[in-house]
Amino acid sequence: MAACACCAGRPPAGVALDRLFQARIRGHCPWFGSVVALVPDAATRLEVESALQDDPLTSARFRLG
Template identity: 55%
Template sequence: MIEVVFGGAVGPEDAVLIEGDAPAPAAAAVARFVVPDHPLHGVGCACCAPRGPASEALARLFLARARGEVAWFARVVVLAGDDGVALVLAALAGDAVTRARFRGVAISSD
C-alpha cells in the first residue's frame, strides 16, 4: 500500500497531492484536486458523488505510477487546507478503491 501523509517535507521520490493551484514542490508525480464550493452533501457522501475529487486525484497518481508514466513512489504527501484534508480523509475511509491502494499515516504539524 502507498502511504499518505498530511503535510511535512516533500522528498524527490514522493508524489504530491495538492488542493487547488498552489505551486508544486519537486516530486515524482503531482495530482491536484479542488474542494467543491457548495457540496450538496457532506464530504465523502456516496449518494450523488461516488468518487470525490480527492479519490479521483489519488486514482490518477496510482494509475500514472502503475503505467510507468511517472517515477515510482511509495508515499504521497498531501498539501491541503482543512477542507482538503477532510476530503482526503473521507476518501481514505469511505472509498473502497482508494482504501485498497493507499493508507493514511499521519498529519504533520509542519
Template identity: 55%
Template sequence: MDKNPDSRVPITCFPDAEALAAWLGAGGPAAVLTDMPGIASGAVATERFDARPVHRFGCGCCAGRSAAAVALDRLFQGRARGRSPWFDRVAVVAASPAAQAQVATALREDALTLARFRAG
C-alpha cells in the same frame, strides 16, 4: 524504508510546504497530492485537485467519488502504467478544510483509495 507489512502506499498529511520539504528530503521517492499551486519541488509525481464542487450538489456528473479520491487514482495509475516514476509514499498538503475533509473521507470510505493507500 517503510517496515509496515501492509503493501498499500502510505499517505502522510502535512500542514504546509515547509514540513513537506523536510519530509521529501528525508526519505525515498514520493508523490504529492495538493490543492495548492506551486508545491512539491523534489517529488517524483504531483497531482492537484480542487475540492470545490463545480456544479450543484448531487448532480449526475459530480455525485460519487470526491476530487481527492480521483486525484489519488491518477497518482496510482500513473505509477502503475509507467507514466510517472515509481514512488513509495505520498504526501498530502491540503490548505482548505474542504480538501482536508475530502482526503480524510477518501482514506476512510472510498473503496479504491482504501485498496491502494493507507494512512502513514
C-alpha cells in the same frame, strides 16, 4: 439523497489519488512508496482523509499514515 458509491460517483480526492496510482503503474511517473498531500485548508484535509477511509478503491491502494 443517499446513493451507493457506483451511482454517487467518487470524491474528487479519491479520483486524484486514483489517477496518481494509474500513472505510477503505467510508468508515466516514477515509482513511489508514499504520497504527501499538501492541502490548503481544513475542508480539503477532511476530503482527502474521507477518501482514504471511505472510498473503497482509494483505501485499497493508499492508507493514511
